[in-house]
Amino acid sequence: MKIKQADYVISAVGPAQYPTEGFPEIALSGRSNVGKSSFINTMLNRRNLVRISEKPGKTQKLNYFIVNGSFYFVDVPGYGYAKVSKKDREAWGRMLEKYFAERQELSAVVHLVDLRHPPSKQDIQMHEFLTYYGHPVITIATKTDKIPKSKFQKHKQIIRRDLGLKPDDPLILFSSFNGMGKEEAWRAIESFLN
Numbered sequence: 672m673k674i675k676q677a678d679y680v681i682s683a684v685g686p687a688q689y690p691t692e693g694f695p696e697i698a699l700s701g702r703s704n705v706g707k708s709s710f711i712n713t714m715l716n717r718r719n720l721v722r723i724s725e726k727p728g729k730t731q732k733l734n735y736f737i738v739n740g741s742f743y744f745v746d747v748p749g750y751g752y753a754k755v756s757k758k759d760r761e762a763w764g765r766m767l768e769k770y771f772a773e774r775q776e777l778s779a780v781v782h783l784v785d786l787r788h789p790p791s792k793q794d795i796q797m798h799e800f801l802t803y804y805g806h807p808v809i810t811i812a813t814k815t816d817k818i819p820k821s822k823f824q825k826h827k828q829i830i831r832r833d834l835g836l837k838p839d840d841p842l843i844l845f846s847s848f849n850g851m852g853k854e855e856a857w858r859a860i861e862s863f864l865n
């Protein structure tokens with residue numbers, strides 16, 4: 672994908688703030704610190720479009736980015752940050768429930784997990800939640816530069832098994848440090864844009 676334009680548009684807390692053009696949306700989800708901001712910046716060839724390592728748990732909104740004037744990346748606030756209060760966690764849950772249950776424009780979800788570790792309970796719950804609502808999920812395993820290549824296959828298998836991915840479900844190895852997987856991730860995303 673050639674990126675001609677990528678801009679922040681709005682932070683939405685609910686449907687009243689969602690964009691209205693009807694452009695397809697690609698949502699991005701994952702636990703805090705998984706490398707989601709870095710993934711978005713890498714994919715959009717921007718160093719600072721999404722701020723890396725903002726105080727985790729602080730961004731409790733759906734951040735919309737318009738790409739090439741034709742589709743949106745929707746950055747979903749990360750989960751799994753221990754210091755978030757029960758009240759904030761519940762508000763987060765309601766906002767996501769609403770978005771994933773009702774948003775017609777949502778074309779696919781990029782779900783990020785860390786290649787180094789087995790999926791957490793919350794990673795597994797998030798995957799179940801997304802598939803429950805019938806959304807295509809593109810699973811991306813991040814930070815591949817942090818482990819030796821000899822371990823890739825084994826770690827991939829663990830992620831596939833724990834998330835319950837089917838043989839045809841995509842699992843793409845990615846590194847925002849060396850660009851691994853960028854083209855493959857774009858091909859997967861593009862297959863859901865039309």
Ligand code: GDP
Nearest residue numbers: 703704705706707708709723724814846847848
């Ligand atoms: P987010 O909380 O999911 O948005 O994660 P960030 O993109 O802010 O990244 C969290 C931390 O992981 C930062 O210190 C990043 O520099 C680091 N990081 C993100 N992606 C990668 C990667 O592909 N490789 C390595 N080695 N570190 C990464």
